[in-house]
Amino acid sequence: MRQRRGKTAIRLGASYLVLILFCCVALFPVLQIFNISLRPADRLLSTSLELIPGNASFDNYAALFTERPFFLWMVNSTFVALVVTCSGVAFASTTGYAFSRYRFIGKKFGLLSLLVTQMFPATMLLLPMYIMLVNLHLINTYLGIVIMYSATALPFCIWQMKGYYDTIPTSLEEAGRIDGCNQFQTFYKIILPIASPALVITALFSFMSAWTEYVVAAQILQDTEMWTLPLGLKSFESNMGSEWGLYGAASVIVTIPVVVLFLSLSRWLVSGLTLGSVKG
Amino acid sequence: MWGGAILLSATIFSLLLLLQVPGCRPGDGKIRITIWHQDRIDVRVILQRQIDRFMKIHPEVKVEQLFKETEELRSGFIIAALAGQGPEIVYGPSDQVGPFEIMNIILPMETMFDSTWLACYDPRALTWYRGHLYQVADKLGNHLTLVYNRKLVPVAPATDRELIEIGRKLTVDLNGDGKTDRYGLAWNYTEPFFFIPFMTGFGGWIMDDRGNPALDSRGTTDGLKFIKELRDVAKIIPNEADYNVADILFKDGNAAMIINGDWSWAGYQKAGLDIGVAPLPRIVSTGLWCEPMVSPKGFSINRNVGGDKKAWVLELIRYLMSAENQLEATRELFTMPTHNDVRHSDFVRDNEILRNSQIQIDHGRPMPVVPELRAIWDAMRPSYQAVLAGTMTAEQAAREMQALALRRIKEMNE
């Protein structure tokens, strides 16, 4: 008994050590960026290892909101990201379910084709995409952007949802059917809650794709009032003479919603199978 | 809850669809002109001020400026113009002109402006290519100069020997730990553009007069050897320095001098440094000045601009190129104006930085506008960096650069 507790203590101790080590590795470059945001006069690099620079100030953060339309960019980005996230979760959860549970003609082809859409190097798609969007009058519209983002994020999400549904035994749906639910109710009330970890990943991934994407947005959005955050951040950069202070501060602020979203969603990253399901 | 998500996204989608239906957005009947450029924030602020004044004078026009990073400006403009769209005006350095002209996406302008109006400007501000005028510039420069920290360097060096001497005196190990704490000179020396002044100082140039690459020359090899001398013999420059590293060394006072362009001066002043600007030194052994590339920065017109808008576009360009507006920009940015009245004005004559800038520009060489220039930059880079890494001799590098440049040009023009 004591041996078991001893082993557990070693295991836990080692675990904490590993976690702290990796946290330091993850944190260090990010602290550098925080550092950049505190330095006056746009210094990207520093010649010392110190964590807080001598003449630190929060001026850059203030300047973001007073001298640049940072708040507007945040609103725009939030809007686009939320639409992409909601539609991503909606479409991926249903399409992935269809792929997991049903057999139909072209299923394998359909799955493969989802992958295929990802294989093309994005840079070569710019010219034809622009021509296509011009002809559809979607240039400089949020609808154009949302469509493009969904198209890039959905394949992974659909596939991933399917993979997760595959791990849920079909006996659960049979049990639901016996209890009198129709197919849609089984899906909605029983399967979805169990698949919540995958839904979390889908939501997070969709959000990230829309929140951080630059290339497509730069090509589509032509009005500065419609700019999303990545475009705004790019405007701090010039070939020589970027405004690193503002860039650093903006980067820090832009990271926060992602972390908050992740934290709030991660309470659903819990094994749904333990939520009172089929036994035996 | 998830059903709610489905409903919500469906409603938003339909809302968005509604918004895109033409006729739903209020049109204001104004003539819209868009300018794309790659200028940093200080320039943008001034441009916006001037645009606002223009719109007050002409309320029937709406002008917008859009910033794009240099490479994206070029590729974005090409994509948009080829698709029949794009901004009415594109503003940037003159090397854009070559590729844009060949792709036939900008308009020749010599018939659109009055010859007396054109005569008000420095001839170097008008970019002609293959017999036509494609760009009119309000700023001249984009040139490298020697920038020095006045607290450390009271008088700027005038020759390369002086540069090394002053550099040596200022390269010090302040705390005796064996590592150099301050360098005499730092700059982005790994980038070909920042090497050009030394190539010219030793008698070379990137092209011959017919526009073919001429990289295999004494100028190239001696220039390369000189850079190596600075790093390995005189040891006045850091081991590895790209643009950001050199910039921060200078800002922190860990480099006494830096070679940087006119876009950087205002930033150093804002950082609290007392800087002086001097022309790049003269090479004693050849008697030649180090001549950087000089480029105008100006306006070109998109080929897709229709007849009725053209008049307004020209009006806007004439306004932005006017003497008062150029003086405003010069005062705040220290860029060299192109309007003759402003060039010879008291302000320019009395300002030390601008005076020295003028001298450097007169020493400089115009940047070629041919598209082959890109191939030349690309060909120079690998061999140049190999010499710095010690894996190639200077003579080998010069030959390689030339061979690669010829090959790239052939590939580009097939």
Place this chain on the structure above:
Amino acid sequence: MQSKTLRHRLFIFFLVAPAFVVLFGVVIYPFVYNVVISLSNMNLRHIRDWRIVGFDQYVKVFTEPSQPDFYMVFLKTVIWTVVNLFFHVVIGVFLALVLNQREIRGKAVFRAILVLPWAVPQLIVALTWRGMFNYEYGAINLMLTQWFGLPGVQWLRHPLEAFIAVIITNVWLGFPFMMVIALGALQSIPQDLYEAADIDGASWYHKLKNITVPLIRPVMVPAITLGTIWTFNNLNIVWLVSNAGEPSDQTHLMVSFVYKAAFNFYRYGYGAALSIVIFFVLLAFSLVFMRSSKATENVYS
């Protein structure tokens, strides 16, 4: 009964179809366009008046003596992909396993910090890493010399070290993604399986090999497949950390190679052909990988 199933089938179909229509619309046209361009001579001199010239561009892709060499770049890209994925998956799964233990406290804090590399904007973080690899002033060398007494490495000056530097940066950026997926995947494993194995006296290795790995596979395989494709095609990190291929154009992947050809030299036909080649390489890989991991089938059936 029959009509209910049919109605339900139609319902699912109508939910699935729009997604697919959009997907194909967005992808098919550009793809076909690129195929056409790859068979043409579109470049600086023939930007509007291009015409179909057959497979010339493909011949050039495979036989043109380029600098850097096409096959070297291809090999480098494969090595880049394999090494990155390996570390992403191993570190990600490892961290997920550690973090998933019941007794760990402060899970939220650890998760928040470990997800940061994924959450931070890539441009500035890539440039920060580039700064950290500077020979004289970078944090990496400062740590090596001051804490470990080792000589500084000239990261960005030599091809091999530069390649390693870019890989290190990308591994740092990529492990949180795999960690999050693995965390999700671990939730699907019923605890009773582990309990049963404990009763049978199984070692941790045995549990890992026979329970954990097979059961997280359905969720990990999409991530690994797509992760491979994304890593293969990742332009940003290589471009930023190595400053577009330095030293001497040695630090290139196929995508940056394509980018340079198409956007710096306006060789659109050549760039399109190269992209199609990349596409077929990835397609071949995916087909082989999918077949060997049986990813299109159910794991419980």
